[in-house]
Structure formats: structure tokens, C-alpha cells
Amino acid sequence: MKANYNLTKRRDPSTKTMKWYAAPAGKGAMDADETAKMAVADTTLSKAEFKSVMEVASEKLIPLILSGISVTIGDLGKLRLSFGSQGVENMDDFDPQTMIKNVKFVFTPSATLKAALSQATFEQEGIVEGGIKYGSKLSYQKAKGLVTDDGSDDDSQQGSGGGQTQPGGSGEGGSGASGEE
Numbered sequence: 001m002k003a004n005y006n007l008t009k010r011r012d013p014s015t016k017t018m019k020w021y022a023a024p025a026g027k028g029a030m031d032a033d034e035t036a037k038m039a040v041a042d043t044t045l046s047k048a049e050f051k052s053v054m055e056v057a058s059e060k061l062i063p064l065i066l067s068g069i070s071v072t073i074g075d076l077g078k079l080r081l082s083f084g085s086q087g088v089e090n091m092d093d094f095d096p097q098t099m100i101k102n103v104k105f106v107f108t109p110s111a112t113l114k115a116a117l118s119q120a121t122f123e124q125e126g127i128v129e130g131g132i133k134y135g136s137k138l139s140y141q142k143a144k145g146l147v148t149d150d151g152s153d154d155d156s157q158q159g160s161g162g163g164q165t166q167p168g169g170s171g172e173g174g175s176g177a178s179g180e181e
Helices: 032-039 047-066 111-118 137-143
Strands: 002-011 018-024 071-073 077-085 100-109 121-129 132-134
Touching: 032 047, 047 071, 047 077, 100 111, 121 137, 132 137
Parallel strands: 002 121
Antiparallel strands: 002 018, 071 077, 077 100, 121 132
16 A cells, blocks of 8 residues: 655754655545445445444443543554543542543554555655645746756756746646645
């Protein structure tokens, strides 16, 4: 399986210089309806049946997790409760409402999910700089004037006609810089 990423320009906290970092290519989220539709695609279940099962599972599993039971969710992994607290010398001084901190659910991936990660290949989806997403390295380079339209380096603009713009363009589209794919 492939995992898509974007190269994103950010400040390196240790050197304060700008560097390129890989970040997962966020593509939005699936709502419950879309998830149900995808989940039942090759099954005899209906979307409504799947959604009903998920609702009941949520109603039943959340209290179990809160009670301290680690719950396995198919081949995805396990969910469990985690938190820390302040310590007290006398147990009568312990107030759970103010002393229990960092309450969260912890997800532990299954062996199947870990294997999928270890076998993943990475594919660059785009370049992000200054909040603008470019569809490819070439579209980024063109937008920044680092290469010409034919993909060659644009380091000197020597020769006749160098530096001239081509007529007829609106200045929109073509570079992939619009943020839309």
C-alpha cells in the first residue's frame, strides 16, 4: 500500500532555518455515512445495518473502555483508557476531579495494521509552501520561476527573448498552485 505525503516548508526549531519536511497528505475525513458505504461495498450488509451495528458498538464499548477494559476493534487494534494523576501522601486528600490529568484514549495498532505500515511505500503528492499546495515539484518550480515551461532550469534567461512573457494567459491555472486537484 502507498502512503501519500506532501513536502512542506517549515522552520527547523533547532536552527531557525526553513527546511522541507514530509507530512501526511491530508485528504479530508470520511463521515459515518461514507464509511458505512465503503465498508459494505462487497458484503451482503446494508449501509443501515452497518451504521446500526457501529452505533450499538459505540454505546456498549465506550462504557467498557472507561471502566478499564481494553477493547479490540477487528484487525485494527485495541482501545484503552489512560491517564495520570498528582500524588498525595494521605489517600483522604486525593480528589479525582482535580488531580487526575491527561485523560485520553490510547489506540494500540494490531500486528496487521503494523505490518501495513512497515510495508507502506511513500509517494509524494505535492508541495506546500505558504499555505499554497502545488500539485507537483515541477508546478512548484514553475510557479517560483525556477524552471521554464519546458522544464529546463531558468537560471540565466540568456539569449534573445529572455524574460518575455507568453501572451494570452489569464494567470490562473496550469501551475497546480490553486490548492485544488
